[in-house]
Amino acid sequence: MSAAAGCSDDSADGDGGSGASLEKITYLTSFGTFGRDSYAYVALEKGYFKDAGFDVEIKPGAGSGEGIKNIVSGTAQFTPIDLTGGLIAAGGKDKTTGFTAVAAIQQRTMSAIISLEGNGINSPKDLEGKTIMDAPGSVVRTLFPTYAKLANIDDKKVTFQNGQAQTLIGTLASGKVPSIGQFVVGKPTVETVAKKNAVVLPYSDYLQDLYGNVLITSTKYATDNPEKVKKFTEALLRGLSDSIENPTEAGTIMAKYVQTAKPEGVAAELQLMGPYVKSAAAGIPVGALDAERVARSIAILQGSGQIDPGLKPEQVINFDLTPKA
Template sequence: MMKRLILLFLAAVVALSGCAGTGGSTAATQNPVIGLTYIPNIQFSPFYVAEADGAFTTAGVTPTLRHHGTSESLFTAIASGQEQFVVAGGDEMMQARSQGLDLIAVGAYYHSYPAEVIVPKASTITTLAGLKGHSIGIPGKYGESWFALLVALDSAGLTQADVSIKEIGYTQTTALSTGKVDAVIGFSNNDAVQFGLATFPIRSLAIAQGTVPLVPASLITTSEYATAHPEVVKAVVAAMTAGINTVITNPSHAMDVSANYIPDLNSQAATAGAQATLTATVPLWKASSGTVDAQLDASQWAAMADFMTQTKLTATRQDPALAMTNEYV
């Protein structure tokens, strides 16, 4: 869900951000727009449920939920003021900050990074070190799949020269199952689910032991908007968290509500896929304690800032204290 090129139209976005701030609009205050990236998906069900069940209203805000399709880059709308919030990877946001965008994470959406190395179950590759000499498929050298591959190689003590990196677009299932590549970078609540639905046996390898130096999906706004409208930010964070709790405790309700937001979800195939995706997403929403909260991990953000500088994903180290805050949780 979070895997798209954030550099698209970046020059235009930066220009727009200079003339269309997010802090002053009364409409944006009373009815902020929350960007849920590309297409409706069960992974966004906490927002659908929060809207349908009145959690946003109870928190004191009436947002508009927006999916912007694939023709728009991840941060275009928030930079131009068309959106006031967006759900996106903390790592993608950090890279965008390094390119001049005024973005700040104000709440955790996922607590675990979903990207992993996926190989056929019959593969001789059983560890990350075993990737040496093999081909790895990724959509392209951008976004969370690319970041995850760099973490996996670093964890294994390998370099890019030790493997054959194949840019395969979003064809992970076909590429791996037909032997086009030996491994792919995929997501536990997307690609791994698709392999399961296709009854193709796989083995998943974590990209790092312990804490991954990448921050997963987070609720993001601009520093300007957060400073101008702190109560709105707190309300959105609270309602998002309430929505997550509801989805986890009542997944059948989440499916029913999401059918009003996701086209064709009532078809048998779509329902099976959505249910499997929802089941795989629940662990991502939970903190290490097993509870749900929106607290961001400052130490993980600092580790990410170091890693992204080390791997030249950012030209200079970004100050994590300026990129994230728990002030609104």
């Protein structure tokens, strides 16, 4: 599942041809090697990272919780995490520090529960008495109590079972579990593997203020290297914009780096992801984050008891480095 590194020549010109050597960067995907993360491979393939001065190695991530740990420990320099997962990490019982968000990847949360027709799950209330398989620490799982409260689900009647990112869809297709935690963009892959119609319960039906994934780096790296962070972010967002504009091309590119990637599946995910990346509000640039929206998200999570009072948006987001909303 690992991807090829970016540029292998340390002496190659970086920083737009200034002659400086490229800085080695480890970038983790958000969750495995699904099509939703293809934009990083597009930025790599098209030389956007190299032009910005970076030699980037892309590795598969394991969800928001693990992504934060890797950034704080310095194992990786950049990764997308779900912003809600970041808020809960910073404002919940663990009070995790040492990471900061520098751009939005999706303007709305893509978290969802996915089932299959015939499994008896057609509405949120139908989840009661059922099992959901998901990876430990995934944002779908972390956010479920808040979703359940707003969707009128008794979360004590729902059982979570541990599973790994890359095996969730296959386990659902095999009939071993009735539902899985997944992003909405997983629908075409689920239907391809299961050969059945998928039933998708998007969290955004009830949690409209929540952002989806955001790009994070360590607080120290952002403080010490603000211009480098801006350059990396711009390169990644170029890849993101290209992927949304041309999903077919992105699928072909990703298949060069990830042997298991199917170009048509990548393109299908990106087509579903497009509306989440580009805000319905006119004039909002790709990557922008709005402090007032983040504050409303914090209030929602405080209201459901998932984070303690007192968390401020700027404790989790460096607004000096993010594209302006």
